[in-house]
Amino acid sequence: MAAHAFPSATRASAVQASRSRGLLPGEIEHIHWLSKLEPELRERATADLRVASVAPGELLCRVGRQGTFWFGVIDGLLKMSNDSASMAMPITFTGVSRGGWFGEGTLLKNEVYRYNIQALRNSVVAGMPVATFHWLLDRSIGFNRFVMNQLNERLGQFIAAREIDRLTHPDERVARSLAALFHPVLYPGVGDMLRITQQELGYLVGLSRQRVNQALTTLQAAGVIVVAYGGLRVPDLEKLRHYTA
């Protein structure tokens, strides 16, 4: 179980560094909240957004660092956890998939990050500076509505995460974690096919790849998922969410 060794690169945040670039036209449509902004505000928002590639194992946020960016996943998969530094057992809060944005709670309170964000694979991540974040909060009704909704949905997800932790049956843990990744509001970019390897899912749920493979086979037999090479489909999210072994 201690073998969760990543090819551990631990460079500082990539988004602010010279490794970041501006937004590409094709990426704008993947940022759903932009369409909720008033047109005159959207201009600055898009101009201030930075995009960077992050390698597997790389950390975007570290516990205790001052919150400086609001992050969003353009493509790839991240893991939100509390692990390493602290005394407690490593706990994965959630995975963050395409279309997911996070860090708003930290920025709102002008606090330090309370979790680590680590890339599980090569990912493309967008970052909005804290100044722009507050600038939009002060001006845009649509943005406020989005952030509020985001906070609410994530609260629900964290409550669900606590329940997942209590589940002992691996198949059920995998089922619930997958259901969380298919959350249509938090991760609108996922679509019906989630790209995730069984190894990545193992890191996320805290199981071996072998056990994940076994769980996926069971879940497929139960008809709640369809396994494919390098990913899977969920025909009925509610059935997956309520799966019992």
Next chain:
DNA sequence: TCATTAAATTGTT
């Protein structure tokens, strides 16, 4: 476009 090869991912022990 097709065939070949390397790399990634899965299935199984």
Next chain:
DNA sequence: AACAATTTAATGA
């Protein structure tokens, strides 16, 4: 943890 089988991605004719 190791290994074989399968699928995808990359390469060059």
